[in-house]
Amino acid sequence: MHKSSQSVRVTPSDTAEYPIHPDHLANELVKGNYEQIYSQTSQAFKKEVSWDTFLKVISSFGDSAQGYQSISELKQDHTVRKVWVDPQQRRGIVAVFADQLPTYPDHTILGLRVNELDKYPATDHVQTQTIFSPPIQQNWQVIWGGSNALINYHYEYRNQRYAYDLIVTQNGSSYRGNPKKNRSYFAFGRPVTAPADGQIVKVVNDIADNAPVGTINEQQAPGNYVVIQHADREYSMLAHFRQHSIKVQVGDTVKRGQVIGQCGNSGNSSEPHIHFQVMDQANWADSTSLPVQFVNHISPIQGEIMQPSL
Known part of the structure; x- marks a missing residue:
């Protein structure tokens, strides 16, 4: 909320007698x-x-x-x-x-x-032809995801509009121990899987994980990442892998559910998490993000648990 000029002057009470739930x-x-x-x-x-x-x-x-x-x-x-x-x-x-x-x-x-709220009807109601599985082996929480900017900050950017950020939580927290250390986060080091069959077309694997947690690498925003081509003009991108954890190379063919690396905290990342999106070309910076058609017709949004489904 932005500051602006004064309006009607009223002095609210200091405490709420009946706190609003x-x-x-x-x-x-x-x-x-x-x-x-x-x-x-x-x-x-x-x-x-x-x-x-x-x-x-x-x-x-x-x-x-x-x-x-x-x-x-x-x-x-x-x-x-x-x-x-x-x-x-x-x-x-x-x-x-x-x-x-x-x-x-x-x-x-x-x-x-x-x-x-801005809306983008030209793409909001379009889904990929490829049916994707969540790129995970355990339950993860959607921290950003959905079709408006309040539940998905990516939505304001054409090339990330329908992206998901996923973390792992236990008892309402994403970490245990020192919050400055990557290894304190439940997501760090967990396997990341191919969301559908396809061919690897881009790999970056040598970006250092941000340390301490809270520092970010804006110059190499995706950090370590993989781009997979699944169909004509349908490419998935998984980003922020742990340094040197990616197991695939350009030209490899992968199967749905195949482990391709580990979750890390590289690039423009405030804590260990997975960034997952589908786009219309391999170059993510110039791409148009596409709404993901998931198996079982799920439409996960912020706050929901995304479960593995192969």
């Missing part, structure tokens, strides 16, 4: 309960966004809305991230709530955004 925030917005919503935000949020700015921006979304539908919930590291969209999928709300954080009461609103 995360499931009910969108309904409270539609009802115009702006003061209570703002009162439930963290002090850091209030320092960043004044009450006047908040009221001006949030009321424009509440006044014209008939209602919002919850489409995504992601629980991670003692927070709950929820996303709602209106019936026309033209407007959306994303909020992050504290969940057993030692520094905040439960349901404290740590972040809140309201957005107009």
